[in-house]
Amino acid sequence: MPKTTDDSIKDFRGVWVYVEHADGKATGVSWELLTPGRHMADALGVELGVMIVGDSGSRLATEAFAYGADIAYIIDGPVFSHYRTEPHMRAVVHLINKYQPEIFLLGATVTGRDLASAIAIEVDTGLTADCTQLGVDVEKRLFEMTRPAFGGNIMATILCEQHRPQMATVRPRVMPMPARQPGRLGRIVREELELKEADIATKILKFFPTESEGVNIAEADIIVTAGRGVGSAENLRMIEELAQATGGVVGASRAVVDLGWISYAHQVGQTGKTVRPRLYIAVGVSGAIQHLVGMQNADTIIAINNDPEAPIFSVASVGIVGDLFEVVPELTRQIKAAREQAAANV
Ligand SMILES: Cc1cc2nc3c(=O)[nH]c(=O)nc-3n(C[C@H](O)[C@H](O)[C@H](O)COP(=O)(O)OP(=O)(O)OC[C@H]3O[C@@H](n4cnc5c(N)ncnc54)[C@H](O)[C@@H]3O)c2cc1C
Structure with missing residues (x-):
């Protein structure tokens, strides 16, 4: 993996959270991640951003601001209406390359795990999956990503020293929900990405509801x-x-x-x-x-x-x-x- 140079690492600033959503509703973990996100952004003296790909962007941005985000990056378009790895990965990579966040969090859901690994490969950085604790070394601007290792017998804190962004997925319900502040405002940045249906290898033909056992x-x-x-x-x-x-x-x-x-x-x-x-x-x-x-x-x-x-x-x-x-x-x-x-x- 080629190293991001010390100089180019300095250009990466900001803490971002990916807002995963379906049918106009964000997953709970997206908002939960704004709790450690806010904490780290304040410690590092940077903005807390969210990234919203697909429709419902403006409404979800308003929600994100209420939960503590400062800025929402939105990419919309017909190819993003339902989650597929390739178009969503391209949208996120476009935003990362342009705005260069230093820390990027996603929920460790089925979608989040799929997307995070595709992004990490494309932008050439590391990824710590399934974290249960997050911290930051403010002086070195290093993200401390802690997760169970060796069959859960130890907790390992993992650093990504030479690449940016520093990426982690976090399981739902590990982080507390942030307090909701209705009416709190933030900035919206809309980006365009030229991507046509014909450019994407996978097609969505039909949705099948998942069988649930009635216990969640x-x-x-x-x-x-x-x-x-x-x-x-x-x-x-x-x-x-x-x-x-x-x-x-x-x-x-x-x-x-x-x-x-x-x-x-x-x-x-x-x-x-x-x-x-x-x-x-x-x-x-x-x-x-x-x-x-x-x-x-x-x-x-x-x-x-x-x-x-x-x-x-x-x-x-x-x-x-x-x-x-x-x-x-x-x-x-x-x-x-x-x-x-x-x-x-x-
Ligand atoms: C890679 C890996 C992943 C794992 N993932 C998970 C996981 O997701 N979730 C999980 O739970 N485990 C997981 N385990 C297994 C874990 O290590 C333990 O083996 C398991 O949690 C033990 O389950 P237990 O506490 O029910 O049983 P035990 O360890 O057998 O404990 C039974 C307890 O019941 C008490 N007891 C017995 N009789 C009575 C009584 N009459 N009154 C009151 N108390 C009584 C005993 O004192 C004992 O403390 C994982 C292990 C590995 C290696």
């Missing part, structure tokens, strides 16, 4: 997660009852999914979903690092485990050392009773 743990406010400690698929009923009593959904450790007790859609962790609920109840979960990276940003964590040394207690706001077969039914009973009491008082 990534968006849930309350999750009750079953670990191997629950002992059997039948015992998951107890976890479902607790989830129902709290108004939450059922999550699972990988051990539980691998044992075939529940489907992969419920898995929390490095190879499952990253979640950020208000309340996370971990039942019979040991707290392996690969599990913790997927849930440690929950607002409140309650851990139930009969081993006082279980690592899950290191991230728990409330730890209950005890037998889950006693604790869970009692907790469910008390929550139901409290709810019934509250309903009776209305």
